[in-house]
Each structure stands twice: as structure tokens, then as C-alpha cells.
Amino acid sequence: MTKRVTITDIARRAGLSKGAVSYALNGQPGVSESTRQRVLQMALEMGWHPNSAAKALSGARAGAFGLVLARPASTLGVEPFFMKLISGMESAMASSQTALLLQVVADHDAEIATYRRWWAERRVDGVFLIDLEVHDKRVPVLEELKLPAMVVGGPGNHGTLPGVWIDDTSAMVMVMEYLAALRHRRIARVAGVPGMLHTEVRKEAFDEVSARIGLAWSTTINTDYSPEEGAQATRRLLSASTRPTAIVYDNDVMAVAGVSVAHEMGVDVPGDLSIMAWDDSVLCEIVHPPITAVSRDITGYGVHVAERLLALLDDDLDGQAVRDFEGVPPRLVVRGSTARPVRSSVGA
Amino acid sequence: MTKRVTITDIARRAGLSKGAVSYALNGQPGVSESTRQRVLQMALEMGWHPNSAAKALSGARAGAFGLVLARPASTLGVEPFFMKLISGMESAMASSQTALLLQVVADHDAEIATYRRWWAERRVDGVFLIDLEVHDKRVPVLEELKLPAMVVGGPGNHGTLPGVWIDDTSAMVMVMEYLAALRHRRIARVAGVPGMLHTEVRKEAFDEVSARIGLAWSTTINTDYSPEEGAQATRRLLSASTRPTAIVYDNDVMAVAGVSVAHEMGVDVPGDLSIMAWDDSVLCEIVHPPITAVSRDITGYGVHVAERLLALLDDDLDGQAVRDFEGVPPRLVVRGSTARPVRSSVGA
DNA sequence: CTGAAAGCGCTTACAG
DNA sequence: CTGAAAGCGCTTACAG
Numbered sequence: 001m002t003k004r005v006t007i008t009d010i011a012r013r014a015g016l017s018k019g020a021v022s023y024a025l026n027g028q029p030g031v032s033e034s035t036r037q038r039v040l041q042m043a044l045e046m047g048w049h050p051n052s053a054a055k056a057l058s059g060a061r062a063g064a065f066g067l068v069l070a071r072p073a074s075t076l077g078v079e080p081f082f083m084k085l086i087s088g089m090e091s092a093m094a095s096s097q098t099a100l101l102l103q104v105v106a107d108h109d110a111e112i113a114t115y116r117r118w119w120a121e122r123r124v125d126g127v128f129l130i131d132l133e134v135h136d137k138r139v140p141v142l143e144e145l146k147l148p149a150m151v152v153g154g155p156g157n158h159g160t161l162p163g164v165w166i167d168d169t170s171a172m173v174m175v176m177e178y179l180a181a182l183r184h185r186r187i188a189r190v191a192g193v194p195g196m197l198h199t200e201v202r203k204e205a206f207d208e209v210s211a212r213i214g215l216a217w218s219t220t221i222n223t224d225y226s227p228e229e230g231a232q233a234t235r236r237l238l239s240a241s242t243r244p245t246a247i248v249y250d251n252d253v254m255a256v257a258g259v260s261v262a263h264e265m266g267v268d269v270p271g272d273l274s275i276m277a278w279d280d281s282v283l284c285e286i287v288h289p290p291i292t293a294v295s296r297d298i299t300g301y302g303v304h305v306a307e308r309l310l311a312l313l314d315d316d317l318d319g320q321a322v323r324d325f326e327g328v329p330p331r332l333v334v335r336g337s338t339a340r341p342v343r344s345s346v347g348a
Numbered sequence: 349m350t351k352r353v354t355i356t357d358i359a360r361r362a363g364l365s366k367g368a369v370s371y372a373l374n375g376q377p378g379v380s381e382s383t384r385q386r387v388l389q390m391a392l393e394m395g396w397h398p399n400s401a402a403k404a405l406s407g408a409r410a411g412a413f414g415l416v417l418a419r420p421a422s423t424l425g426v427e428p429f430f431m432k433l434i435s436g437m438e439s440a441m442a443s444s445q446t447a448l449l450l451q452v453v454a455d456h457d458a459e460i461a462t463y464r465r466w467w468a469e470r471r472v473d474g475v476f477l478i479d480l481e482v483h484d485k486r487v488p489v490l491e492e493l494k495l496p497a498m499v500v501g502g503p504g505n506h507g508t509l510p511g512v513w514i515d516d517t518s519a520m521v522m523v524m525e526y527l528a529a530l531r532h533r534r535i536a537r538v539a540g541v542p543g544m545l546h547t548e549v550r551k552e553a554f555d556e557v558s559a560r561i562g563l564a565w566s567t568t569i570n571t572d573y574s575p576e577e578g579a580q581a582t583r584r585l586l587s588a589s590t591r592p593t594a595i596v597y598d599n600d601v602m603a604v605a606g607v608s609v610a611h612e613m614g615v616d617v618p619g620d621l622s623i624m625a626w627d628d629s630v631l632c633e634i635v636h637p638p639i640t641a642v643s644r645d646i647t648g649y650g651v652h653v654a655e656r657l658l659a660l661l662d663d664d665l666d667g668q669a670v671r672d673f674e675g676v677p678p679r680l681v682v683r684g685s686t687a688r689p690v691r692s693s694v695g696a
Numbered sequence: 697c698t699g700a701a702a703g704c705g706c707t708t709a710c711a712g
Numbered sequence: 713c714t715g716a717a718a719g720c721g722c723t724t725a726c727a728g
Contacts, residue, residue, distance in 0.1 A: 004468055006705055017715045022707060032713060049468035053410065054705035056401035057720045064449070076435065077428030078630055084425045090452045099471065101412070102450045104438045120352055120397035122721095123447065227634040253634070256604075260636040263611075282426055286575040286601070287635075288608040354721055365699045370723060380697060402721035405704045470705095 005048040013046075014039055025050075056122060064099040065089075065309060066124040068111045070131070071225075076104070078227065078253045080281040081298055085152070088302020089128065096310055098125070112141050119145045126309050128152055129161070132197045150309040152301075154324060157197050162312060164305045164325045168198050171294050171330040172205035175276060176213065178332060179246050182340045184274060185216040188244035190233045190254055194222045199250065202278075206248075217242055223254065230254025234261040238273070245341040246274035252281045255291050259337065270339035280333050289336030296330040353396040361394075362387055373398075404470060412447040413437075413657060414472040416459045418479070419573075424452070426575065426601050428629040429646055433500070436650020437476065444658055446473070460489050467493045474657050476500055477509070480545045498657040500649075502672060505545050510660060512653045512673045516546050519642050519678040520553035523624060524561065526680060527594050530688045532622060533564040536592035538581045538602055542570045547598065550626075554596075565590055571602065578602025582609040586621070593689040594622040600629045603639050607685065618687035628681050637684030644678040 011021045016035070023030040024039035031039075042048075056062045067086070069076060076082065090100055101124055105111050115138070118124045125148065129138060132153030139159045142149045151163035179187055189206050192199045203220055210218040221236065223229035230249060234257065237244055249255035255277030262269045269275055269289055277284050280293035304327055359369045364383070371378040372387035379387070390396075404410045415434070417424060424430065438448055449472055453459050463486070466472045473496065477486060480501035487507045490497045499511035527535055537554050540547045551568055558566040569584065571577035578597060582605065585592055597603035603625030610617045617623055617637055625632050628641035652675055 004470070008705075018706080019708080019716080020714060023714090026707080028708090030713065035713085047464075047468065049465055051405070051705050052469040052471050053401045053404035054720090055707080057399070057405050057722085058705075058707040059720065060707070062401065077431035080425030082425075082431070086450065087424065087452045090450075099449050099451070101447050102434065102438075103447070104435045116395075117397055120395065121400040122352070123400050227630045231634055253630075256631075257634040260634055263636040282575045282601075283604075286579055286605040286608055288611040356721075366722080367700080367724075368698060371698090374723085376724090378697065383697085399721050402704090403723080405706085406721075406723040407704065408723070 004051070005043075005046045006051070007048070010039060010042050010046060010048060014042055061098075061125045061313070062122055063097060064101050064124045065093065065306070066101040066103065066114075066118050066127040067130070068103045068105055068114050068127070070105050070108055070111045072106075079225065079251060079279075080283065081251070081279055084281075084298035085130075085302040085305075088299035088304075089306040090302075091299075092303045092306035092310070098310070108138055112138055115141060115145065115147060119147050125313055126150065128305060128309065129158070132158060132163075133195050134197050134200055135195070136197075148309065148312050150305055150312060152305050153197055155326070162308065162323055162325070164301070164308055164327055165198075166296050166301060166327045167329050168201045169205045172202050173209055174330075174332055175248055175294060176206065176209040178334075179248075179274065179276075179338070180213045180215075182246075182274065182338065184246040184341060186242065186244045186246075187215060187218050188237050188247045189218070189220040190230055190237075190247055190249045190258065191220050191222050192225045192250040202250070217244070219244070223250075225251055225254065227253045227257040231257040231261050234258040235265070238262065238265055238267055244273070246276070246338070248276045248278070250278050252277045252279050252283045252291070252293065255293070255337075256283050256287050259287050259289070259291065268342075270337050271342045274338040274341065276338060284333075284335065292335045292338040293333050294330045295333045297328055301327055352399070353391075353394045354399070355396070358387060358390050358394060358396060362390055409446075409473045409661070410470055411445060412449050412472045413441065413654070414449040414451065414462075414466050414475040415478070416451045416453055416462050416475070418453050418456055418459045420454075427573065427599060427627075428631065429599070429627055432629075432646035433478075433650040433653075436647035436652075437654040438650075439647075440651045440654035440658070446658070456486055460486055463489060463493065463495060467495050473661055474498065476653060476657065477506070480506060480511070481543050482545050482548055483543070484545075496657065496660050498653055498660060500653050501545055503674070510656065510671055510673070512649070512656055512675055513546075514644050514649060514675045515677050516549045517553045519626075520550050521557055522678075522680055523596055523642060524554065524557040526682075527596075527622065527624075527686070528561045528563075530594075530622065530686065532594040532689060534590065534592045534594075535563060535566050536585050536595045537566070537568040538578055538585075538595055538597045538606065539568050539570050540573045540598040550598070565592070567592070571598075573599055573602065575601045575605040579605040579609050582606040583613070586610065586613055586615055592621070594624070594686070596624045596626070598626050600625045600627050600631045600639075600641065603641070603685075604631050604635050607635050607637070607639065618685050619690045622686040622689070624686060632681075632683065640683045640686040641681050642678045643681045645676055649675055 007018050007021045011018045024036040127149050130152045149161050151158040151161050154163035154165035221233040258275050267273050277291045277293040280295035284291040284293045355366050355369045359366045372384040451462050475497050478500045497509050499506040499509050502511035502513035569581040615621050625639045625641040628643035632639040632641045
């Protein structure tokens with residue numbers, strides 16, 4: 001088993017031409033059904049797998065999608081989001097023999113350089129674009145290159161590229177109405193990076209609902225998603241003269257950091273302070289108290305995104321455009337970190 | 349910019365043959381220095397990048413390394429270890445234009461199938477093998493395929509494959525002597541998956557040092573690395589009639605879960621119980637109290653591993669074998685979760 | 697130092 | 713339904 005099997009080997013053994021073998025293997029017309037079965041059987045027995053380079057070079061697909069992660073190492077490792085998304089993508093790609101090329105870079109300029117290189121090298125058949133920004137310079141580059149891309153995010157702000165997103169607006173409405181029903185009147189938000197589309201979408205919804213339900217007070221603090229900045233924002237909020245009775249965090253690790261800061265400052269959760277995380281994960285379950293979270297099926301999201309990029313490639317052939325798509329809406333998983341605020345904490 | 353530049357384009361414009369252009373581009377002898385410079389300049393101007401498929405097909409490298417992750421989704425996403433390792437690998441691979449192919453699978457059988465497929469497809473030039481087991485069936489397969497591999501783990505138990513590891517034995521000695529110096533006499537270990545080499549190496553060191561320093565009591569509970577099992581093990585330890593005064597966890601997320609369980613059960617950390625994590629991460633810093641940890645430079649580890657796989661490929665050419673290598677030893681980062689046990693908790 | 701040619705393993709019109 | 717041939721974009725002996 002130290003020699004690779006090629007279609008030439010199969011052709012010789014089957015007494016056919018390479019072309020016929022290729023047709024048989026690829027389900028193309030041009031060979032009889034019995035021949036096809038015989039070839040397929042032989043390929044299996046001989047342990048044949050197409051040489052990916054040869055396949056790619058002769059005009060077929062590269063058989064790979066690319067994903068660039070342009071977040072600082074400080075947040076990348078800690079957020080379960082990415083690995084879940086990747087797991088989902090891969091389970092969808094496995095069936096079509098598509099590999100995932102992963103690249104970790106420092107910023108969007110490096111990310112763009114990677115796209116250009118991948119395009120020129122013909123390394124990938126398409127890419128996933130994540131962490132969409134309101135004004136995203138990556139979008140026009142991908143449009144210019146005509147590199148098939150599926151945007152993980154939206155709606156809007158991704159030009160002519162198709163996107164898949166989860167509805168953050170209605171999720172935020174759900175969160176705020178839940179907190180309002182618990183009688184919270186002062187709610188803070190520890191948000192992610194400003195300029196990212198979902199940060200802005202959530203902010204807009206947060207402000208809109210705050211006004212509509214007539215909150216006494218509300219505020220938003222932006223962070224880089226890291227637990228350090230999440231902790232710092234929490235300290236700031238809990239040290240001010242006007243303190244929130246509830247804080248909504250834009251990810252799970254910052255919410256965990258928030259619980260610790262409350263503990264460290266002697267603020268009771270959920271008695272004095274309710275805490276909510278955006279994205280649920282085991283992290284939310286293992287802290288004390290466990291954290292109420294906006295739960296999204298990230299793995300399923302990844303599956304969806306990959307399926308649609310695969311569909312985009314097929315559709316390209318007959319001119320049918322794959323359009324935007326909204327994924328399964330998030331749901332609220334209520335745990336011990338949220339409650340009606342106790343009387344004593346209402347003053348300030 | 350919608351047309352890809354090939355060496356034929358460069359050759360035409362430079363008035364040379366494709367062969368000459370190839371020599372110039374690859375630093376091979378056979379062209380004058382002035383010609384080489386002219387070609388290099390042109391390639392840059394024209395935005396040329398080698399077609400990766402063509403390069404791979406004509407005998408050169410595939411330009412990619414593969415990494416298979418065969419852990420359940422439940423632990424993959426939460427442990428910062430993997431993303432840090434990947435970041436490190438990629439920063440080392442970037443300089444040699446090597447991409448990373450990532451595959452998430454269910455178990456080692458699927459992992460082996462992936463190696464066989466990658467080998468047959470000529471997809472990768474080499475692979476990284478992680479989570480080495482004491483009796484690892486992946487090793488003989490990679491040896492048989494002669495697929496260059498770098499084992500992330502050791503020492504030992506990886507056959508003829510070269511490995512890079514971090515010394516867990518001396519790290520465990522350091523941990524135990526530190527706890528003993530604090531007067532801990534009953535120490536428990538919440539370990540990872542049994543059968544994994546580093547689990548066993550640590551267990552051996554743990555037992556050996558326990559005996560040598562004459563602990564009154566010690567025990568090890570195995571888990572799947574997930575925070576759930578870490579929490580469960582902690583509850584068991586703290587509910588027994590003989591309770592440890594210190595627990596050493598095999599990763600960071602289980603230690604975080606341990607702190608929460610202690611909190612939930614009214615056990616004071618570090619007064620009644622000291623907690624230590626293996627692998628440090630922001631998770632250890634953001635909980636309250638912050639967790640004392642065995643800190644390893646995982647990103648640097650990844651850099652090392654990738655550099656050595658690259659070296660292995662080069663060495664292959666002149667028969668010089670790249671051998672095993674021991675990375676930078678871990679160090680102890682002491683935080684608030686460890687202390688001398690208070691009198692009241694000593695009885696039992 | 698340079699050019700012409702073969703070959704890597706596939707796919708795909710083009711004849712039969 | 714099948715075979716012979718060209719071509720994808722490189723690399724690399726082989727002549728000059």
C-alpha cells in the first residue's frame with residue numbers, strides 16, 4: 001500500500017481507456033451501466049481516490065473551502081463559537097468531499113491578501129466570510145475576484161454576496177421583554193466590537209426596545225469580546241452611582257467574567273444583578289449561578305452556511321443565484337442568573 | 349483582475365521559455381542573476397501566484413499540512429488549547445506558504461480514514477498527530493503510509509514517528525512539591541481521558557511523588573475533559589467522608605467548573621480547598637478566585653511543532669532524520685485559588 | 697546559461 | 713456506447 005492507484009491502473013485492469021474510466025467514476029453518460037459498476041467496484045477494491053491536484057488542475061473544483069479568522073488570539077481560543085461553527089461546516093462538507101482550509105491572521109488586510117492569494121493559486125472553490133462589518137472592505141474584494149463566498153451574517157451590508165444570518169433583532173426584543181417582565185428598569189449592555197454588523201443590529205434593537213418599554217435607564221459599553229474587557233466593563237457598571245439591575249453580554253465568556261466580578265465585588269447574582277449571555281455554551285452551565293442565555297444552534301448554523309455555499313457552486317452553473325437566508329431563530333435558556341431584582345437594589 | 353496570471357504569461361512577456369521562468373521563480377540554478385531579478389519583478393507586478401494544483405501535480409509539494417481533531421464537540425469548542433495550538437502552527441507555516449487543512453471527526457477510525465484519503469489524494473505533505481494514546485493505532489497507519497507526521501506528544505509510544513512534547517513529569521513534580529510545601533496532605537487529581545499518554549504520564553508522576561513525599565491520601569478520577577464531568581468529579585470528591593484539601597485538574601475548563609462546584613457547595617476556595625489547573629488561559633484569570641495554573645506556551649508549542657514538520661520534509665531529501673524534541677518546560681502561575689489549608693478543614 | 701519536450705493524473709470535447 | 717488526444721500549469725531532466 002505504498003503506491004498510489006491512478007485511473008490508468010484501473011483502465012489497464014478493466015481493459016478500458018482512461019476516459020471511459022473517468023466517465024464511469026464521475027457518473028457521466030458515455031459508459032454502460034454494467035461497465036460503470038465494474039469500474040466503481042474496482043476503484044473501491046484498489047483503494048483509488050482521485051489525486052486532488054490533478055482533479056483541480058483539469059478544471060474541476062479544488063475541493064476545498066477557505067475560512068479566515070481575523071480575531072486576536074486573546075478572544076479566538078476562548079470563544080466556543082468558532083469551533084462549533086467549524087464542526088457544523090465540516091459535517092456538511094464531508095458528504096461532498098470538500099476540505100476546509102483554515103487561516104488565522106492578524107487583521108482584515110491580511111485576510112484580504114489571503115483571499116487574493118487563494119484565488120490566484122486556485123486553492124479554494126469558495127470562502128466563508130465571518131464577523132461582517134457595517135462597512136466591510138472585504139466584500140468588494142470578493143466581488144471583484146468573483147470568488148464564491150457565503151457571508152455568515154446579515155441581513156444587509158454584504159453587497160451582492162449571499163448571506164446566512166440569525167435574527168438578532170427579534171432575539172434582543174425577546175431578551176428585553178423578558179427582563180422588563182421581571183421588573184428590571186435599569187439595563188446595561190456589554191457589547192462586542194463596534195462596527196461589526198451584529199453589534200450594531202443588537203444595539204439598534206436594544207435602544208429601540210429600551211425606549212418603547214420606557215426603561216428608567218440604559219447604557220451600552222463596547223468591548224473587544226475578551227473576558228478581560230468584559231470584566232472591566234462590569235466593574236465600571238457596578239462602581240457607578242447609577243447601577244444596572246441587569247446586564248446583557250454579547251458573548252458567553254464575558255458573561256462568565258461578569259459573574260466573577262459580581263462575586264468579587266460582593267454583588268449578589270441574581271438578587272442584586274441579573275446576568276444574561278448571548279450565545280450559550282457549557283461555560284454558561286458550569287459557573288455558579290449558571291447563566292441565562294440566548295441560545296443559538298451554532299453547529300446547525302455552520303451546517304447551513306456550508307450547504308448554501310455548496311449550493312452556490314452548483315447553481316452557478318445554471319445561472320440560478322443562491323440568495324440570502326435566515327437561519328433558525330434563537331431561544332432563551334433561563335437559568336439561575338436572572339430573577340426579579342430585590343427591593344434593596346432598586347434604589348441608587 | 350479577473351484573469352489569472354500563469355508562467356506562460358510571464359515567459360511571453362519576458363521573452364523566455366516557461367522552463368527558464370520556472371527556474372528563476374524557484375531559485376534554481378540555470379538562469380543569470382539579472383534574468384532572475386527581471387522575472388521576479390515581473391511576477392510581482394503581474395500578481396502571479398503559482399497554481400497550487402499544478403505545482404502539486406508536477407511533483408512538488410501539496411503545500412498543505414493536515415490536522416484532524418477527533419474529540420467530541422462538547423470539549424472541542426471550550427478548550428482554548430486547540431485554537432492556540434493552531435494559531436502557533438499557522439504562524440510557522442505562513443512563511444513557507446503552507447496551508448492548514450482542518451478536519452473534525454468523530455473518532456480515531458474516522459481519523460485514520462481521513463489520513464488514508466489524504467494520502468491517496470495527495471492532499472497534504474504531512475500531518476500533525478495530537479492526543480497521542482499509550483497504544484495508538486494511528487501510529488502504525490501513518491508509518492505504513494509513509495505520510496510525514498509530527499506527533500504532538502510524548503515521549504515514547506509513537507513508534508518511528510518524530511514527536512515534540514512538553515515535560516509533564518517534572519511539571520507534576522513541581523505542582524506536588526508546591527502543594528506539599530503549603531502543607532497539603534490530601535490531594536486529588538481530576539484527570540483527562542485514561543489511555544491518553546499525557547494522562548498516564550501525569551498519573552505516574554502523581555503517584556510517584558505522592559508516595560515519595562508521604563501524602564496521607566491521594567486519588568485520581570478520570571473524565572472526558574468536559575466541564576460537566578469535571579464538575580461531577582468535584583462533587584464526588586467534596587461529598588466523600590475523606591475530602592482532599594487540594595485538587596489538581598487536567599485542564600482549565602474543569603478547574604473553572606471545580607471552582608463553581610466549591611462555591612455551590614459552600615466550600616471556600618482557597619481556605620477549605622486549593623484548586624489548580626493544568627494549562628493556563630484567560631478562563632483561569634476571569635473566575636473568582638483566579639486559578640493557579642501550570643502554564644505552558646501553547647502557541648509557541650504550535651510554532652515548534654510546525655517548524656519541525658517543515659524541517660522533516662526538507663531533511664527527508666538528504667536522509668537526515670528529524671528526531672524527537674522536548675519543548676519549553678511549563679511554569680507555575682500562582683493566583684488566588686491555592687493557599688495553605690486552614691485548620692478547620694484538616695480534620696475528616 | 698537557455699530552450700524544447702515530456703510528464704504529473706485527471707477531465708472533456710471530438711471522432712468513431 | 714467507447715477510444716484517442718489535447719490540455720490544465722507547473723517542474724525537471726535533457727540537449728544545446
